[in-house]
Amino acid sequence: MNNESTGSGVKAMDVKTAAAANKGCEGCNQEAFDKIGNIIDLYKDKEGSLIQVLHKAQEVYGYLPLELQSFIADGLGMSLSEVSGVVTFYPFFKTKPHGRHTISICMGTACYVRGGKKLVDTIHELLGIEVGETTGDGMFTFMVERCIGACGLAPAIMVDDTVYREVDEEMLAAIIEKYRKEEVSK
Amino acid sequence: MAEPIKTLKQLEDIKKEYLAAQEKYDYIVYVCGGAGCVAASCETVKNTLIAEAGKAGIGAKTLVIQTGCMGTCAIGPVMLVTPGNIFYTELNAAKVKTIVSDHLVNGKVVEEYTYYDAALEKHVPCMDDINFFKKQVKIALRNCGAMAYNDIAAYIARDGYQAACKALTELSPQKVVDEVKASGLRGRGGAGFPTGIKWQAAHDQKAEQKYMVCNADEGDPGAFMDRSILDGDPHSVVEGMLLGGYAIGASIGFIYIRAEYPVAVERISEAIDQARKAGLLGKDIFGSGFDFDLEIRIGAGVYVCGEETALMASIEGRRGEPRQKPPLPFQKGLFGCPTNINNVETLANIPAIIKNGGKWYAQYGIEDSKGTKVFALAGDVVMTGIVEVPIGMTMREIIFDICGGIPNGKKFKAVQSGGPSGGVVTEADLDTPTDYKSLQQLGAIMGSGILIVMNEDTCMVDSARYFMEFTREESCGKCNACRLGTKRMLEILERIVDGEGEEGDVELLEELCEVVAETSLCGLGQTAPNAVMSTIRYFRDEYNEHIRDGICRAGVCFTQRDKKAYPQRLRGRVL
Numbered sequence: 001m002n003n004e005s006t007g008s009g010v011k012a013m014d015v016k017t018a019a020a021a022n023k024g025c026e027g028c029n030q031e032a033f034d035k036i037g038n039i040i041d042l043y044k045d046k047e048g049s050l051i052q053v054l055h056k057a058q059e060v061y062g063y064l065p066l067e068l069q070s071f072i073a074d075g076l077g078m079s080l081s082e083v084s085g086v087v088t089f090y091p092f093f094k095t096k097p098h099g100r101h102t103i104s105i106c107m108g109t110a111c112y113v114r115g116g117k118k119l120v121d122t123i124h125e126l127l128g129i130e131v132g133e134t135t136g137d138g139m140f141t142f143m144v145e146r147c148i149g150a151c152g153l154a155p156a157i158m159v160d161d162t163v164y165r166e167v168d169e170e171m172l173a174a175i176i177e178k179y180r181k182e183e184v185s186k
Numbered sequence: 187m188a189e190p191i192k193t194l195k196q197l198e199d200i201k202k203e204y205l206a207a208q209e210k211y212d213y214i215v216y217v218c219g220g221a222g223c224v225a226a227s228c229e230t231v232k233n234t235l236i237a238e239a240g241k242a243g244i245g246a247k248t249l250v251i252q253t254g255c256m257g258t259c260a261i262g263p264v265m266l267v268t269p270g271n272i273f274y275t276e277l278n279a280a281k282v283k284t285i286v287s288d289h290l291v292n293g294k295v296v297e298e299y300t301y302y303d304a305a306l307e308k309h310v311p312c313m314d315d316i317n318f319f320k321k322q323v324k325i326a327l328r329n330c331g332a333m334a335y336n337d338i339a340a341y342i343a344r345d346g347y348q349a350a351c352k353a354l355t356e357l358s359p360q361k362v363v364d365e366v367k368a369s370g371l372r373g374r375g376g377a378g379f380p381t382g383i384k385w386q387a388a389h390d391q392k393a394e395q396k397y398m399v400c401n402a403d404e405g406d407p408g409a410f411m412d413r414s415i416l417d418g419d420p421h422s423v424v425e426g427m428l429l430g431g432y433a434i435g436a437s438i439g440f441i442y443i444r445a446e447y448p449v450a451v452e453r454i455s456e457a458i459d460q461a462r463k464a465g466l467l468g469k470d471i472f473g474s475g476f477d478f479d480l481e482i483r484i485g486a487g488v489y490v491c492g493e494e495t496a497l498m499a500s501i502e503g504r505r506g507e508p509r510q511k512p513p514l515p516f517q518k519g520l521f522g523c524p525t526n527i528n529n530v531e532t533l534a535n536i537p538a539i540i541k542n543g544g545k546w547y548a549q550y551g552i553e554d555s556k557g558t559k560v561f562a563l564a565g566d567v568v569m570t571g572i573v574e575v576p577i578g579m580t581m582r583e584i585i586f587d588i589c590g591g592i593p594n595g596k597k598f599k600a601v602q603s604g605g606p607s608g609g610v611v612t613e614a615d616l617d618t619p620t621d622y623k624s625l626q627q628l629g630a631i632m633g634s635g636i637l638i639v640m641n642e643d644t645c646m647v648d649s650a651r652y653f654m655e656f657t658r659e660e661s662c663g664k665c666n667a668c669r670l671g672t673k674r675m676l677e678i679l680e681r682i683v684d685g686e687g688e689e690g691d692v693e694l695l696e697e698l699c700e701v702v703a704e705t706s707l708c709g710l711g712q713t714a715p716n717a718v719m720s721t722i723r724y725f726r727d728e729y730n731e732h733i734r735d736g737i738c739r740a741g742v743c744f745t746q747r748d749k750k751a752y753p754q755r756l757r758g759r760v761l
Contacts (some may be wrong), residue, residue, distance in 0.1 A: 047521060050503035055445075055484055089505040089662075090486030092445045108407030109602065109638045110564030112652055146489060146656065147407035148446055151564035152222045152259025152571045161448055163225035 032061050033071060040075035050076060050086055054093055063094040099134040099141040101179050103159050108147030110154035115168070119155060120144065122169045126176060139183065140176070190465025192473045194351050197342055204343040212247040213290050216266040218331060220255025220417060221410070221449065222571070228252075228263035234279040235265075238286040248290055251340075254418010256331030258318065259571040261301070266331075271313040273301045304568060305590055318569055321588050323550060325558045326374075326534040327574045330418035335453060338460040341421040347466055349540035350428050354474040357540075362433040363389050366536065368544025370556030375401055375492075375529030376607065376633045377709070378555075378622045387516040388434035388526035397520045398431045398439035399527040401497060402454075405444065405489040406605035407656065408636040411560040412530035414572050416443070416450035419534065420457035424480065426533030428467065429540055431478040434526050439480045442497050445487060455482060489660035493708050494527045496662070507664045508708035529634070531560055552578035555621035560635050565602075567639040568593045575620075582616040585639055596641035600724070604633025606653045607713030609720025610646070629720040631713075645740035646725040647732055651679040653717035657710060668711030671702035675718060683743040687733035692722060 036057045043049040053072060058064055064087050066080075073083040087093045105111075105119045120131070123142050127135050134141040150156040153165035157172065164175060191197060208214060217223075217232045232252055239248040258264055261275040267285075272295050274285060281299050288294045300311035301318075310316050324330075333340040341347070353362050367382030388396065400423060404412040416423060427439045443451055458480050461467045469477045483501045490496045491506040498520045500506035519525025535557065539547045548556045555577040561584060564570050568590030575584060581601060585591065592598050600610040603620075609630035611618070618624045622632050640649065658672040675698050678691050699715030706712045722729060731737045738744060 048501065048503035051486060051500065052483070052503070055486070086503070086505055089507075090488055092486035109605070109636075109652070110408050110570070112407075113565050113638065113640060113644055113649070145446065146405065146487075146660070147409070149404065149410040149413040149444075150221055150225060151408050151410050151562060153225055154564060154570070156225065163221065165222070165225045 029061070033068070035060050036068070036071065037075065040072060044076050050078065050083065051090075054083075054087060058093060063097050065095065097134070099138050100183070101139065101159055102141045102143055103176075104143040104145045104148070104157060106145050106148045106150065106154070106156045106158070108145070108149075108151055108154075110151035111147075111156055114154040116155040118169060119157065119167060119172055122172050126173060139180070191347070192465065194348065194355075197347055197351060200339055201343045201345070204339045208249065210247075211249040212244070214249045214251060214268045215290075216251050216253045216256075216268070216331070218254075218256045218258075218262060218264045218266075219252040219335065220257075220259065220262070220331070220414060222255065222259030223262035223264060224449070226262040228277075230279055231263045231265065231277045231282055234282040235286065238283050239290060242286055242291050244286075244290055251334045252336075253333060254330040254335040255414040255572055257322075257327070257414075257572040258301075258569060260569050266313060270295070272311050273313040273316060274299050275301050303590075304593075318573070318588055318590070321579075321583065322574050323558050323576050324574045325538050325547070325550075326415060326422075326531050326560050327419075327572065328538060329422060330414055330572075333419075335418050335420065336456055338421060338457070338464060341419070345541065346421055346537070347425055349537040350425050350432075350466065351472050353429055353432055353540050354472040354476055359389060359433045359435060362429060362540060365540055365544045366433070369535075369539045369547035370544070370551070370554075371532065371535055371539060371547065372555065372622065373529055374531035374535070374559065374634065376406075376604070376631070378632060381528065381532055384516065384526060384528075385430065385433050387514075388436075388524055391516060391524035393524050395438075395521075395523045396434055396436040397523055397525040398427055398434060398436040399497070399501070399515075399520065399525055400427055400439065400441040400530060400533055401492060401494065401527055402441055402443040402447075402450070402530045403485050403492040403497060404447075404530070404634070405492045405660075406607075406634055406636055408564050408602075408605050408638050409562055409634045410564075411562045411572055411635055413447055413450055414560075415530050415534050416447065416454050420450075420454040421461065422534040422537055423454065423530055424457050424461050424467070426528075426536040427480060428471070428478055429536050430526060430528060430533065432476055434524075436526070437477050437479070439478065440483050440501055440520070441480060442483045442485060442491070442501055444485045451482065451484060458482070488662070489656075490662045490708070490710050493710060495708070497527065498525065505662075507662045508710070510707065531635075550576040552619065552621055554623060555632075559620070559632065561620075561637050562635060563589050563637050563639065565638040566592055566596060566641040566644070567637075577621050578619040580617045580619055581611055581637075584620065584637065585616070592639065592641050596643065599640050599642050599644055600646065602630075602638040602640065602649065602717075603636065604631035604716075605636040605638075606656050607631060607709070607716055608633045608636070609716050610640075610649075610724055612724050629716070629723055631716070643740050643742070645683070645738050645742040646721045646728050647679065647738070648683050648740075648742050650718045650721040651676070651683050654679055654714070657714040661710065661714075665705075665707040665711060667702050667705040668707065668714065671698055671706070671711070672714050674698060675702070675715070679718070682729065682732050683738075685732070685736055685744040687729075689733065691733060692726065692729050696722060 039056045043053050069083045070080050073080045107116050131144050157164050157167050239245045263277045264275045288296050297309050300309045303310050363385045371381045372378045488506050491500045493508045496506040496508040515525040551557045559577050560574045600612050654676045658676045661668045661672050663669045699719050703715045
């Protein structure tokens with residue numbers, strides 16, 4: 001189900017890095033790790049709480065690098081492989097950082113038959129990235145969703161938590177432009 | 187609500203108070219806050235409405251209520267003005283200004299902004315006269331779009347929690363199960379298993395701990411009925427869970443909901459908090475000595491987690507892979523305890539059934555498919571959105587009479603019923619009643635109620651490829667039949683749509699379909715071949731044209747697909 005991230009997950013494991021995580025790790029955001037440590041303490045005595053912890057950890061850290069997975073595994077008294085197995089099974093959990101905005105093109109049936117496919121090509125042309133990749137400036141990550149439940153609005157896309165309805169190629173370009181402008185004006 | 191609600195009288199008092207408070211307003215305006223209308227910025231509509239009413243000096247006389255989905259997603263944002271039930275569509279700030287000054291101040295309906303019926307070629311201002319609403323019977327959706335989604339008092343004012351009160355104070359758990367059995371309600375999530383029988387099995391188990399689970403992992407592409415209920419009427423799901431918990435003897439319930447539905451997560455969480463504060467969840471509910479509480483578990487983007495054994499694995503914090511059944515969940519479910527799992531729509535029906543009786547529910551529908559069903563319409567149909575109709579209504583009535591048929595003068599080709607596990611229904615079978623049995627005979631399924639309407643521009647081979655790509659992507663990889671079978675079938679379909687199909691491919695597909703359907707571990711694999719089998723059954727000619735003549739009638743295949751890059755790009759989704 002998850003060919004690529006399994007590759008980037010366990011295979012790339014660096015024992016030293018994983019070990020370092022116990023004492024916090026260099027270059028990692030210590031404050032975030034402390035926060036996640038508190039979350040783990042809240043949940044560690046509850047059966048089956050790994051996925052909840054991962055959700056919360058991702059909220060805090062943005063993604064779940066191997067160091068963090070190792071930190072969580074230790075905190076919950078589990079093996080890293082167990083944690084990594086869960087992380088890589090669920091597409092919602094990210095093992096790489098995302099851009100500041102995530103553009104998700106819905107490829108549910110309704111969106112597909114109404115032109116979602118074209119939008120995938122458009123993003124590819126406009127941003128020069130493939131699904132799952134992030135633009136060089138860290139601005140956009142491009143994802144494809146199986147169905148965001150906005151079928152009455154097909155083809156729909158989501159930028160972060162905002163849904164845009166009946167999007168065509170021109171609109172998509174305008175939406176991207178809008179986010180770029182907002183960034184500049186900041 | 188200061189003190190916990192213990193009696194029917196308290197519920198009735200809250201109802202009276204709520205309704206009395208509404209009487210002082212001249213107009214109550216319901217602004218649709220369903221997902222579709224939110225995307226069409228209904229927030230602007232609501233804010234403009236409040237601001238303009240204030241400016242016009244009628245702010246104190248106008249009540250603006252944001253509701254859940256009204257069902258007409260295609261023409262959002264929409265709002266309903268009462269009294270009069272005037273239904274305004276495709277609103278924006280400028281239109282709202284005019285409506286405030288003409289309608290709310292001067293009492294003159296702005297007809298040009300009201301609902302337009304394309305078939306009749308005229309505006310139909312009153313909701314009660316609109317064909318889309320007239321033919322529907324709303325039970326699961328009884329409150330969606332008709333009340334404030336975020337207010338427990340609004341739910342109580344529509345007789346909410348009366349069923350729970352009645353059950354916990356007057357009925358034995360067995361009586362509750364009997365009522366559900368009498369209703370003939372079947373699971374609305376897809377499998378269509380009789381809910382009463384499921385509850386009976388869980389009720390009869392002897393165990394210290396049992397669990398009630400709500401499957402809100404609505405993952406079928408094209409399905410948004412559960413989302414509408416969770417967004418628009420979360421309390422009905424809470425009450426349904428409470429009743430289920432009481433019936434089977436569970437003290438804890440889990441609601442497993444997709445991470446892709448952040449709004450639904452927020453609203454159901456809020457509803458649970460409100461119910462807890464009102465004493466409707468927690469200890470000694472309605473003074474009956476029965477304890478019940480709910481927890482939310484958020485999914486993480488895996489389709490197969492909608493399968494019940496996978497869902498339970500996911501709640502337990504593990505990889506959501508299905509396992510062999512039996513043991514069935516009622517024997518050995520969550521954390522090894524007897525567990526009962528129901529879908530959102532099923533649960534939303536329960537309070538109405540307990541309140542009005544199983545017989546009342548069974549008057550709708552036909553022989554072995556009782557009640558009503560919510561359908562989500564999408565694709566090439568005028569009114570994309572949500573409808574609820576008595577089971578047994580024909581597909582033609584739903585698509586053409588209620589939802590206005592095919593837009594842009596195109597011809598109807600097929601309707602895909604039941605999502606990736608379902609099949610197609612063609613013109614010739616449009617007059618078949620939509621019940622569990624009839625649809626199955628056509629090679630389609632009722633499923634969760636997805637209807638994707640396809641016009642003549644849709645290639646059936648490509649649509650089969652699409653569904654196979656979906657199931658291949660979502661196959662968890664645990665069993666060989668599904669992991670390899672979906673992959674091989676996808677390869678064959680891909681080469682057909684790429685113009686490289688070979689003689690014998692269709693027969694090979696049929697053979698693979700049979701093997702995968704019969705040998706897969708869970709429902710995902712068992713039903714994965716349906717889309718292929720069904721399109722071969724009705725559109726064999728199209729397959730042959732692709733292979734032998736290099737023709738795609740719809741003009742979708744052979745052209746835009748960059749063979750190497752395209753599947754690769756989609757596959758990379760998972761990161």
